[in-house]
Every structure is written in C-alpha cells, then in structure tokens.
Amino acid sequence: MKVAKFGGSSVANAEQLRKVGNIIKADPQRRFIVVSAPGKRFKSDRKITDMLIELGEVHCNNGQTDEYVYPIMQRFNEIVEELNISGEILESISQSIQSILHSKNSDPEKMDALKSIGEDSSAKILSAYLNHIGISAKYVNPQDAGILVSNEPGNAKILPESYEKIYNLRDSEEVLVIPGFFGYTKNGKLITFSRGGSDITGSIVAAGVKAGLYENFTDVDSVFSVNPAFVKDPQKITTLTYKEMRELSYAGFSVFHDEALIPAYKDEIPVCIKNTNNPEAPGTYIVSEKKPSEKCVVGIASDTGFCSIYISKYLMNREIGFGRKLFHILEDEGISFEHAPSGIDDMSIILRESGLPIAKEKKILQRIQADLHPDLISIHRNLAMIMIVGEGLVRTIGLAQKATTAIASANVNIEMINQGSSEVSMMFGIKAEDLDKAVKSLYHVFFE
Structure with missing residues (x-):
C-alpha cells in the first residue's frame, strides 16, 4: 500500500484537484492521501497559508479581519463550485475561521490554528470530491489519525507513541485523506510543524502504516542534478539515497522540507518524487542504498x-x-x-x-x-x-x-x-x- 502526498501546486485549484482524483483512481494501492494547503495558481498568485498568516497577524494586532477573510473564502468557494461538490464544506471552513478568531486562546495558539486551515480545508474538499467521482473516501483529522506532537507552536515534533496509533489506519477499507502540517498534543491542543511541514506529515503517515512506498507529488518530473535556473535542461536524477537528498535539500534544493524524510528514513521506506501534471513520468526514487556502480556525484x-x-x-x-x-x-x-x-x-x-x-x-x-x-x-x-x-x-x-x-x-x-x-x-x-x-x-x- 502507498501513501501519496500532494503539494500546494497540486491542490491549488479545481483543475489540479481533478488531476489528483485521477491519480488516486488509477492506483488502488494509494490508500492514504496527505495534502498541503492550496498553493499558487500562477506566478504572481498568493498561497493560502500566506493569506492565513496575514489574517492572523492582523487579528493579533486588533485590526479588522473581514477584508482578509473574504479572499480566503473566495478561493475555497471557487474550488468547491468548479468541482460541483456540496457547499456545506464552505460553511464548515468559515465557521472554523470565525471560531478561531473569537476564541480565548493565546495569539500563538490562534496563529497555529489559523495556519492549519489551509491543509484541513484541502483534505475536506478532496475527500468530498473523491466520493463525488465514485471513490469511497474519508476525511481524517490528524488527532483521529493519531498524530501526536510536542507542545512547540510552529515547530512541532512527532511523539514516538504516534506510530502505533497511526498503524490502526490500515484497518480502513476507504481511501483516507489526511491534512498535512499539523498534529495535536496529548492534551488536544493543535500545533503545527515548521513551514513546509506537510512533507513531514506524509513521511510520518508512511512510517506509521508501514507503507511499501511514499509518493510525493509536486510540479516537477524529478529532482534535477542542478538548479534549472543555472543550467538549461539539466540531467534528471533517477535514484538518490536518503543521505544525498538530505544534503541536497539543505543546500538549496527545495523539493523537500529538510526534516521530511526522517520518519521514512528510519523505517527504510522508499520515496518517489512525482509530477501531478505528468504522473506517468518515472520520477526520482529515494532509497536507503544504491548500487555501487551508480554515478558518484548525483x-x-x-x-x-x-x-x-x-x-x-x-x-x-x-x-x-x-x-x-x-x-x-x-x-x-x-x-x-x-x-x-x-x-x-x-x-x-x-x-x-x-x-x-x-x-x-x-x-x-x-x-x-x-x-x-x-x-x-x-x-x-x-x-x-x-x-x-x-x-x-x-x-x-x-x-x-x-x-x-x-x-x-x-x-x-x-x-x-x-x-x-x-x-x-x-x-x-x-x-x-x-x-x-x-x-x-x-x-x-x-x-x-
């Protein structure tokens, strides 16, 4: 069974979510789906998470929030309408935002809760859409999934006892859609990972359910041997080791959040980076060991x-x-x-x-x-x-x-x-x- 994580560009709008639906439909082994918040639809566009952070900052400074809530809801409204799914999801998203803004929680707690809205809403929308196209799917909140984290707002760390709880997800016969980027403390407090943390969630779920493969869908066919900004049409990397990917992600390769592979690495789960816009491309595999004959410099x-x-x-x-x-x-x-x-x-x-x-x-x-x-x-x-x-x-x-x-x-x-x-x-x-x-x-x- 596979865990598939879809990044912000993969869930940016209805057109991209339709591609995600087709990818999930094409392979019954894709049983566990982790999603990011909607990303940019075009170069000058804004990511939903950035909009939510701006909303949180305005609220914490006692500013008027209506004009910041409106464009966020407009984005979700556009996606829901184009996918032709129930508008009840929009009401749920709006209530979640207002509930956070009017809560008596501290500002850091409110900020973490607001930041999580993007991923949480993506998961609810995708789950509804999958059912709409005939795939039996279920939204699973990270708390129900068993993702227990440390009480470090904006920098959560997974607790070891989480993995045993996550393993129980294997019992479900439905496709489970889980929002990335956040978990819950033992006391039920919502805490986010560091920025880019949806990759971390995907890796955690893959390790927890002991997946045969963790697929990370983004907007590139593979990892390249050098940044295409420097070299036109650089060579694609077909296979990397975890250590190599860790070094590359630290030093400017932005395909992966540099903490993301740790849970998968510890359980030696292979990872494949694939393109939502070209899912048939073989992608780049990240493995524990490579054949000695393969090229030294990757x-x-x-x-x-x-x-x-x-x-x-x-x-x-x-x-x-x-x-x-x-x-x-x-x-x-x-x-x-x-x-x-x-x-x-x-x-x-x-x-x-x-x-x-x-x-x-x-x-x-x-x-x-x-x-x-x-x-x-x-x-x-x-x-x-x-x-x-x-x-x-x-x-x-x-x-x-x-x-x-x-x-x-x-x-x-x-x-x-x-x-x-x-x-x-x-x-x-x-x-x-x-x-x-x-x-x-x-x-x-x-x-x-």
Missing part, C-alpha cells in the same frame, strides 16, 4: 545568503576551550552556525546572514575580542555555498581536484572548503556574485 546544490566570522590566533590549537567559548558566545546571542572549518591557528564560522543582523555584528565582535583575544577577527558577508553531493564522494580519488579546477577555470576564487565532515558532500564557499559561473563550470565538468 547533484550540485547551491544557496546564497551566507556570511563568515573569521578568527585567527597563534597557537589556537593549544588553547583548551577556545572553540567552546566561541560557540558559547554564539549560543548566548541566539545565533546558530552552519559550518565551522578550522586550521591550527584559524577558524571560520559559517552562518546564515539572516541569523547575524548588522545590528548584532558589533556586539558579537566585541564579545569575541574580550573573551578570546584573537590576533585577527573579521566578518565577510555576501557569500554563497556550493555543495557537490554523492555517496562515496570522499573515497573517490581526484574528485576534489576536479572540482577546484572547475571553479578556478571559471575565474572564481574559493573562500572556504569543507571536505571530510560529511561522507556524501563537499562544500565550497565563494562570493555570491560568482555563483552562476561557478555552478555552470562544475556542471560542465561532472555532467556534460
């Missing part, structure tokens, strides 16, 4: 928005507790780091620029200077990271030379190299303005 991921704190101090390696003191300063200031390549007398801390605002920069430098007394300290902004990903990469002779030569031939200077900390990736830091030509040169060397 993808080149990249992302901008990084900065580095560079610290140099003679005999740093002999100073006990230097790293601990440095990381304590970052922790104390609420700053998380991404990478920390180091040498004998030098250390670079790679951060997301968003995590080190200019306003906080001076204080950080002063604290490092006062506590660690470095010989040199500097901050470099506007960096990009390029990650070459592949199982067995660090054991492949000459691969690092091949990569550095490709970057050099593009006339790009390497600011930082991080090799060896991961078995499946090699990372290079460069100036953000050089990203395009560096990625193209690497793709040419490894894939063309």
Whole structure:
C-alpha cells in the first residue's frame, strides 16, 4: 500500500484537484492521501497559508479581519463550485475561521490554528470530491489519525507513541485523506510543524502504516542534478539515497522540507518524487542504498545568503576551550552556525546572514575580542555555498581536484572548503556574485 502526498501546486485549484482524483483512481494501492494547503495558481498568485498568516497577524494586532477573510473564502468557494461538490464544506471552513478568531486562546495558539486551515480545508474538499467521482473516501483529522506532537507552536515534533496509533489506519477499507502540517498534543491542543511541514506529515503517515512506498507529488518530473535556473535542461536524477537528498535539500534544493524524510528514513521506506501534471513520468526514487556502480556525484546544490566570522590566533590549537567559548558566545546571542572549518591557528564560522543582523555584528565582535583575544577577527558577508553531493564522494580519488579546477577555470576564487565532515558532500564557499559561473563550470565538468 502507498501513501501519496500532494503539494500546494497540486491542490491549488479545481483543475489540479481533478488531476489528483485521477491519480488516486488509477492506483488502488494509494490508500492514504496527505495534502498541503492550496498553493499558487500562477506566478504572481498568493498561497493560502500566506493569506492565513496575514489574517492572523492582523487579528493579533486588533485590526479588522473581514477584508482578509473574504479572499480566503473566495478561493475555497471557487474550488468547491468548479468541482460541483456540496457547499456545506464552505460553511464548515468559515465557521472554523470565525471560531478561531473569537476564541480565548493565546495569539500563538490562534496563529497555529489559523495556519492549519489551509491543509484541513484541502483534505475536506478532496475527500468530498473523491466520493463525488465514485471513490469511497474519508476525511481524517490528524488527532483521529493519531498524530501526536510536542507542545512547540510552529515547530512541532512527532511523539514516538504516534506510530502505533497511526498503524490502526490500515484497518480502513476507504481511501483516507489526511491534512498535512499539523498534529495535536496529548492534551488536544493543535500545533503545527515548521513551514513546509506537510512533507513531514506524509513521511510520518508512511512510517506509521508501514507503507511499501511514499509518493510525493509536486510540479516537477524529478529532482534535477542542478538548479534549472543555472543550467538549461539539466540531467534528471533517477535514484538518490536518503543521505544525498538530505544534503541536497539543505543546500538549496527545495523539493523537500529538510526534516521530511526522517520518519521514512528510519523505517527504510522508499520515496518517489512525482509530477501531478505528468504522473506517468518515472520520477526520482529515494532509497536507503544504491548500487555501487551508480554515478558518484548525483547533484550540485547551491544557496546564497551566507556570511563568515573569521578568527585567527597563534597557537589556537593549544588553547583548551577556545572553540567552546566561541560557540558559547554564539549560543548566548541566539545565533546558530552552519559550518565551522578550522586550521591550527584559524577558524571560520559559517552562518546564515539572516541569523547575524548588522545590528548584532558589533556586539558579537566585541564579545569575541574580550573573551578570546584573537590576533585577527573579521566578518565577510555576501557569500554563497556550493555543495557537490554523492555517496562515496570522499573515497573517490581526484574528485576534489576536479572540482577546484572547475571553479578556478571559471575565474572564481574559493573562500572556504569543507571536505571530510560529511561522507556524501563537499562544500565550497565563494562570493555570491560568482555563483552562476561557478555552478555552470562544475556542471560542465561532472555532467556534460
């Protein structure tokens, strides 16, 4: 049996939902369906979740909400009318919104409840539509499905006892439609996962029911070896390991939320990324292990928005507790780091620029200077990271030379190299303005 998750673009309007219905009808093994909130119908459109967040912010600031509720209901009304299903669903959605707005819950609780409306409504609409076209289907609230989570608004974590409860869903003979993105605490409080969390729900359900396959339907035929924004018609990846996908999703590949695969990974459930608009395409399979003969480098991921704190101090390696003191300063200031390549007398801390605002920069430098007394300290902004990903990469002779030569031939200077900390990736830091030509040169060397 299969779990199929449909993303925002797959449920954006009635036309897309009809495609979803056909996909479910085409394979009786697709027994468990997880849905996102309606996404964008066109480039300049807005996602329902963004509209709900805006509604929540206005409400929390005591603003008038009617003008923000109206376009949300209009979107759902359009979908329901075009699918020719009962208008009672619209009344249910409207009542849910008003109930949240007029509740006595705290603002964070209201915000989580409002954010969940998109997925919850998608599930109710799809369930009604499936029954309308002759498929016996049932909407299942995450609480009834057994999705128990920690009490961390906006950042829920699944509780281990959930999986035994979710397994009971196998007893149903109907197609079960479950909203993604949220669960409930043991006390019955609705809590959402982090943004993009519908992928997490899909993976949780797949692990819970012990599915043979978890299908994740989106709007691309497969995962590509490089971002198509850099290279026209890049090679498609047919098979990835979980580790490779994790590295790629972290470093700019937006197909998957980077936490999403953990439940499926732990139970070794294969995942297939497929296209709602072209369901016959084979897609990309994500598996526990690949055949050793398959190509080592599977993808080149990249992302901008990084900065580095560079610290140099003679005999740093002999100073006990230097790293601990440095990381304590970052922790104390609420700053998380991404990478920390180091040498004998030098250390670079790679951060997301968003995590080190200019306003906080001076204080950080002063604290490092006062506590660690470095010989040199500097901050470099506007960096990009390029990650070459592949199982067995660090054991492949000459691969690092091949990569550095490709970057050099593009006339790009390497600011930082991080090799060896991961078995499946090699990372290079460069100036953000050089990203395009560096990625193209690497793709040419490894894939063309």
